[in-house]
Amino acid sequence: MTDTAAAGATAANLNVTGLELSNVVRRFGAVTALAGVDLTVRAGELLTILGPSGSGKTTMLKVVAGFELPDEGSVRLGVHDITVASPARRNIGMVFQNYALFPHMNVAANIAFPLEMRRMAPPMIADKVAWALQTVGLTGYDRRMPSQLSGGQQQRVALARAIVFDPGLLLLDEPFGALDRKLREQMQLEVKRLQRRLGLTTLFVTHDQEEALVLSDRIAVMNEGRLEQLGTPQDIYAHPRNRFVADFIGESNLFHGRVTAIEGGIAVVAVASDLVLRLVAMAGMRAGAEIGAVVRPERPRRLGSGEAADNAVEGELVEAVYVGESIKYRLRLSSGAELLVRWPFRAGGEMLGGGARLRVGWDARDMHAVPWS
């Protein structure tokens, strides 16, 4: 295929092209911000880069947007290698954390800006701006200045400006951070619907795991410049691949122990002299292996006296926190370890007080192992 043919083909279907990062490395002095990242964002997919601050997610976003150049590796958008292309030539729409609206231009001028830069004819610009405003639900706000808009409205303008020029990729840099909780949830759903409707390939960067679980088709968990795990939200939540992911995504109980035996697909893990846990053995797991045993707080159930379970523990209730739809209890087990459980709270239900002794249990299949080292 010749270059021009390739360019022609992409211009028509940029919207259905994906992003591909291969072995991207970025160092700042002695600090390696990205240590060889391979990642493919499929066409039309919303993929979230999730990680704590300093994990390299912002650097990754900048490398994709073109504000940073990688030291090694390549970035492809559709059929184009954009590794070293200037930001202006990447055709990527970005919504900044603080929106970065141009304060001296009104809403319409802000949204028209990328179209003017592409030398689009004024009547067409007017049509496109009207379409974008309607898409984000701000019809009639053309003449407002950014300073006259609420945070949510500013974000819609930023979103309209990022999608108005039919970008090949939409980048969202923690765009919901500045909004209050209710508005944030509303905007998340709106962005998700919009992204679906327009079929926009989207890369979303956040440190908020709850947000990531709600919005994403797939999540890439990052830590210290590496991808720790890539998968669907359900997959990542239910089967964290290592300690970092288990700890970072949602709440979890992590016990450090040694596999003492494997009996019929169930691994027996000694955590302490009086704490032995059972979980579904992983392929290749051997007795003697040092592992982390993970159980999510909603899995354990309260056991009646004499009731048995694969894993049964007894502990003293040290803390109870009411969080609306559920209550979180912290139990101190006799081994000294703590167990966090979360149970739904029904109207009229009782809340247990501190000091109570409880027996709780969960099945072996509710628990799984992650490598310890």
Added chain:
Amino acid sequence: MSVLTGVLGRRAGRHGPALALGILPIAFLLVLFVYPVLRLLLFSVENGSLAHFEKALTDGLYVQVLLATFEIAIVVAVICLLLGYPVAYLLATASPFWAGFGFALLLLPFWTSVLVRTYAWMIILGRNGIFNRTLLELGIVDQPLALLHNTTGVLIGMVHVLLPYMVFPIYSIMKRVDMQLLSAAEGLGASSAQAFRRIYLPLTLPGVFAGMTLVFIISLGFFITPALLGGGRVMMIGVQVERLVRQYLDWSLAAAVAVILLAVALGVAAFFRRVLKGDLTWT
């Protein structure tokens, strides 16, 4: 506009305590500055006649000097802008160390009196001065350049003194510009030149107007530098007033010319304020 009204509102709210704190300095200014100036200006309407104003505004000499003063002030302001804008940009974007270094260089002349600096320029720019000698020895010119006792000399001296007055207001505005806006513009398809023209320049214009106003108004009343570097051949209104007072002892005419200068300066300041306000509320 809401920003402006907000600021004004807060000012009004603080008026009481501010006034209490300001009583001493205000009294000081009233007694030692406003009163003498008013006294001096009263000379211009001696015996309730406007004859001195008539003379100042009809005598070709004073009109000519006034126009020449305007011209020099405008040229100085424009040169200061062309030099000061990039300097302000460098300072605003430099690392703290280099910004501090740049400010030290910029402020250094402030610790020296204008008189001393002007004499220094005379030594540098004279026919036999350092600059001309260097040029001659390097064979760049055959004849020494005429840099002193003419408009060129006056411009060089005035730009040197006034440059900081251009740099500071622009710098302070530039510091407030969110540099991410430029990244955003480039991400949206703008070249760096377009990002500068469409985003950075408009956002820093208030600083430009403030700097232009300051430099222009200070230029109008400049005295020592044009007097010494102009060698009596470059007539600016300040030089003319001094001559009227010292040589012709015509205090009334001097006062009338000074009043006209003051009126023009206030007019220009008001004009730039309007432009500035228009810029903030318009776009």
